[in-house]
Amino acid sequence: MLDIKEGPPDKELYALLHVSPEASDEEIRKAYRQWAQIYHPDKYQDSQMKETATENFQRICQAYEILTDETRRQIYDIYGMEGLTSGLELGPKLSKAEEIKEELERLRRRKEQENIYSHVRSSGSILTNISLPNFLQGDGIMKGMAMSTDVQSQLSKRVAVAIGGNMVVKGNAGGGGATAVLRHQISPASSVEFMASTGLRSILGVQTSRQLSTNSTATMGVSVSLRDGSINLSNTWSRQLSQSSNGNIQLVLGMESFVAVGWQRKEEKRSAAGEIKIGTSSFGASAHYTHRFSSKSHGRFGGRVGSSNLEIEVGGGRKLSRFSTVRMVYAIGIQGILWRFELHRGDQKLIIPVLLSKSLNPVFATGAFMIPTSLYFLIKTYFIKPYYLKREKQKSLENMEKTSAEVKEARSAAEKAQQLLKTVANRKKNRQVEINGLVILKAVYGNKKALNKRQTMEQQANDNAVDSQVIDVTLPLNFLVNDTGKLKLHEGIKKSGIMGFCDPCPGEPKSLHVEYSYHGERFEVTVDDYEELLIPQQSHGI
Numbered sequence: 001m002l003d004i005k006e007g008p009p010d011k012e013l014y015a016l017l018h019v020s021p022e023a024s025d026e027e028i029r030k031a032y033r034q035w036a037q038i039y040h041p042d043k044y045q046d047s048q049m050k051e052t053a054t055e056n057f058q059r060i061c062q063a064y065e066i067l068t069d070e071t072r073r074q075i076y077d078i079y080g081m082e083g084l085t086s087g088l089e090l091g092p093k094l095s096k097a098e099e100i101k102e103e104l105e106r107l108r109r110r111k112e113q114e115n116i117y118s119h120v121r122s123s124g125s126i127l128t129n130i131s132l133p134n135f136l137q138g139d140g141i142m143k144g145m146a147m148s149t150d151v152q153s154q155l156s157k158r159v160a161v162a163i164g165g166n167m168v169v170k171g172n173a174g175g176g177g178a179t180a181v182l183r184h185q186i187s188p189a190s191s192v193e194f195m196a197s198t199g200l201r202s203i204l205g206v207q208t209s210r211q212l213s214t215n216s217t218a219t220m221g222v223s224v225s226l227r228d229g230s231i232n233l234s235n236t237w238s239r240q241l242s243q244s245s246n247g248n249i250q251l252v253l254g255m256e257s258f259v260a261v262g263w264q265r266k267e268e269k270r271s272a273a274g275e276i277k278i279g280t281s282s283f284g285a286s287a288h289y290t291h292r293f294s295s296k297s298h299g300r301f302g303g304r305v306g307s308s309n310l311e312i313e314v315g316g317g318r319k320l321s322r323f324s325t326v327r328m329v330y331a332i333g334i335q336g337i338l339w340r341f342e343l344h345r346g347d348q349k350l351i352i353p354v355l356l357s358k359s360l361n362p363v364f365a366t367g368a369f370m371i372p373t374s375l376y377f378l379i380k381t382y383f384i385k386p387y388y389l390k391r392e393k394q395k396s397l398e399n400m401e402k403t404s405a406e407v408k409e410a411r412s413a414a415e416k417a418q419q420l421l422k423t424v425a426n427r428k429k430n431r432q433v434e435i436n437g438l439v440i441l442k443a444v445y446g447n448k449k450a451l452n453k454r455q456t457m458e459q460q461a462n463d464n465a466v467d468s469q470v471i472d473v474t475l476p477l478n479f480l481v482n483d484t485g486k487l488k489l490h491e492g493i494k495k496s497g498i499m500g501f502c503d504p505c506p507g508e509p510k511s512l513h514v515e516y517s518y519h520g521e522r523f524e525v526t527v528d529d530y531e532e533l534l535i536p537q538q539s540h541g542i
Helices: 012-017 025-039 047-067 070-084 097-117 132-136 362-402 404-434 448-456 474-480
Strands: 120-131 142-154 159-170 173-187 190-199 203-211 216-225 231-240 245-253 258-266 270-279 283-292 297-306 310-319 324-333 336-345 348-357 439-447 470-472 487-489 510-518 521-528 533-535
Touching: 012 025, 012 047, 025 047, 025 404, 047 070, 047 404, 120 132, 132 348, 297 324, 310 336, 324 362, 336 362, 348 362, 362 404, 404 439, 404 474, 439 448, 439 474, 448 510, 474 487, 510 533, 521 533
Parallel strands: 120 348
Antiparallel strands: 120 142, 142 159, 159 173, 173 190, 190 203, 203 216, 216 231, 231 245, 245 258, 258 270, 270 283, 283 297, 297 310, 310 324, 324 336, 336 348, 439 470, 439 510, 487 533, 510 521
16 A cells, blocks of 8 residues: 655665766766765775675666666655555556656555545534623623534445534524435545534435536536525636636525625645625625735634625734644724624634624724733743744653664764765865865765754864764765765755765754865855755855
């Protein structure tokens, strides 16, 4: 069964041979011959050196065999070594990159479907409306409450069922309802749903969806009210406008007919959405923009305007853990001033709107915005940030302890590999010294934070916590300097795979810091793990 890891595909084989992922077969053969001259076991008499050479020579041979086989190289480029060890059969039926990728995606989808079939998924939400004006008037603080829950289960590869319920309480009145949906996947491009609900909305309905093209989907539905016999017809057309945006048009005909046009765009750092809705008795428009400041925090700005609503909201949220997010929104409009607190945990939501004032007093509105904002930044600065820094440090220490044996073994292998490079590396270095060319004076690779700390230390006294997360790679980089006095490390290739390197801190972000001399001048540069390095460059001057 295929088990693909998340993240960029493995490129270690290219790092081993020190070639670009776009290298030709001839370039790969040339690189293989150069490395074979260094690591061929027959060149060494000492038993330990011979053993080290044999291990590294086998790695080079494996890289050469895979990268010079067109089909295996295509699989490796798409999914790394996991793709080669997935049990995928190679042959003339899978001769093109598109065919290989399609087959690997099929295996991945099959595994994902099996995981879905073996689980029952549930979701739910709780909304509690709190009103401070009502509380001050002695009418109680709770204005209303709503709850909903939904349980979904995949009965087979084509059939799924969902059962849900909801309850609403407002003042002295309330009600509830239950809904059941049966979904059948007719084909990869079309499906049909049968729905029945009772309680607040007693209806029977059917809806069918079909993928019209790679980028377009259409959905049509009809429902009948069991209370008054009214019929509702709905049509929705969705289209992928670009890689990061899509749009939709919805038309509903019935007791409350309307047409709505919506648009959504989602990128790595920002997302936005908007909708215009025009009905027989009302109209409205809404839009919101979300900016992600980091992987854990985001800010949001939005607004709504219509025949019965006018509101502007601003807020933000923070990710507490892998599954939990907390948000706070400040909103001001014709209905008053309110705060809204949200806690999202997986598919569960707790939403607490707090109505602060029914009137739009400017002083009160400013205070309602400034007070929680100031409190947040104070709490973040003096409590949240120190807590997360402490937790990250603890996790880093635990990871170091957990991977210490693995790192120790990798360091030993890297040092042995450097020993075999030493003679040629020193010869190349001496040659560059003679012609006043490129000489690597100092190069260290490892934990990005540890490297920054190392560089800012006023005294170069050894710091075990720092040095244990970096490795000296001066010698292998001097070896990689070519005859023209240049050094290039290719983009998109993790540097720990280079001969003489290792990963001194698995799971941590890494960088490479290089100090070098060229034509009598000193230079230095720091690059990220997958970033290209090309030296010498005048911009690196000290």
